[in-house]
């Protein structure tokens with residue numbers, strides 16, 4: 402089977418010299434694709450999770466009684482929403498990266514405790530998180546004051562009202578917008594290329610640099626992989642949306 | 653302060669010269685009222701006269717600027733007010749039901765006792781099922797608010813309040829959003845409660861109900877209590893021209 406695939410793509414290359422799917426007949430290149438793929442998956446999963454957490458916490462802080470806290474969250478949102486994520490990546494890695502402590506595994510090498518993958522996760526999570534705060538905020542605003550008051554009258558404290566009443570309702574309202582933002586986030590992980598994170602696009606770029614005949618195939622694979630990844634994300638978000646639907650509530 | 657020496661022969665709810673403003677708008681201009689244990693008090697009056705504001709002050713949903721409100725001797729107008737202990741004593745039902753839309757009927761009823769009183773879940777569930785029977789909603793345990801009629805939702809809301817075993821129940825125009833057919837179901841539920849000896853304070857426009865069930869009727873206008881008395885004398889011998897005019901319009 403494997404041999405059959407190898408032969409197929411070798412033959413294809415023979416007949417069409419611009420379509421060298423080298424990673425389908427060269428073991429080393431195949432491993433680069435696979436490792437790039439998993440880094441992309443890892444980046445996507447961590448960024449999605451952290452950005453959602455940032456969104457939830459940020460929206461909670463935005464409703465806090467402290468003006469200073471609210472201003473901080475506002476400043477954070479303005480900064481990350483209004484500047485390009487590409488520049489944010491460069492800023493985090495090259496500017497902040499200088500100040501992060503290092504450790505030395507062998508007494509010679511100085512290894513920073515946050516790798517470039519770590520910086521990409523941090524930077525992209527904060528980028529998408531800024532949008533998530535806004536998304537959850539508008540979801541929270543859609544929860545009627547009177548529903549919260551009913552909980553208050555029953556003796557719920559602020560935290561219980563937020564976690565048991567406001568968030569579950571706000572989440573449902575926010576899901577479509579959250580869906581969009583997370584799709585954007587997954588696509589934006591390609592920009593981690595800027596700080597040499599060995600994700601899919603980075604590896605593919607490497608491959609077609611080494612083998613110019615692999616340019617079209619490499620880009621094709623990147624497209625196909627992203628269509629697949631985003632497709633899975635959208636499908637699972639839709640499934641979740643359906644599972645969370647309340648009988649007789651909303652449209 | 654926390655130590656109160658309230659005894660059941662003193663008023664369960666006692667308001668003395670309560671003043672309440674929203675910004676520069678003074679809504680309550682010296683309201684006083686005593687409600688004994690087991691009494692049912694109806695508050696009537698034109699729209700905007702401060703009825704809702706007043707009963708919301710009793711359970712601390714609104715704060716007051718001056719005067720005093722005590723519930724079983726506990727002062728509500730106290731910066732160090734223990735809101736939780738107040739809210740365990742006072743149940744409230746709203747005009748718009750305000751059920752938690754993402755929880756079904758039985759969950760709506762169980763939520764506060766489990767979360768706020770930290771009671772045993774199975775015990776609470778047994779009590780919740782008993783309450784569902786009491787408000788005549790057998791078979792609707794698993795229905796979500798969106799699947800219930802207004803009158804059914806309102807009865808779930810009453811059961812939800814009762815699940816906290818309050819000593820006083822506040823009802824703010826709880827039948828105002830219902831059609832005439834369903835008004836009766838809800839009023840029957842409240843009358844049962846009053847007859848069992850629950851202390852009730854109702855804001856209502858249902859004069860027939862007030863006449864039949866209330867021990868005292870209070871007429872409010874523009875932030876003051878114009879007059880009050882037991883229904884027999886109140887309806888026949890209203891003295892103030894404002895009361896007479898209001899009654900002539902509504903009866």
Ligand SMILES: Nc1ncnc2c1ncn2[C@@H]1O[C@H](COP(=O)(O)OP(=O)(O)OP(=O)(O)O)[C@@H](O)[C@H]1O
Pocket residue numbers: 674677679697698699700701702703704705706825
């Ligand atoms: N949160 C608030 N902020 C500012 N003004 C308020 C607020 N709540 C009520 N008011 C004002 O206080 C006055 C009394 O309102 P309240 O709701 O207590 O009247 P009500 O007697 O319950 O009237 P209705 O019969 O229409 O329910 C009104 O003029 C209203 O506009």
Ligand SMILES: [Mg+2]
Pocket residue numbers: 703704705824825
């Ligand atoms: Mg009102």
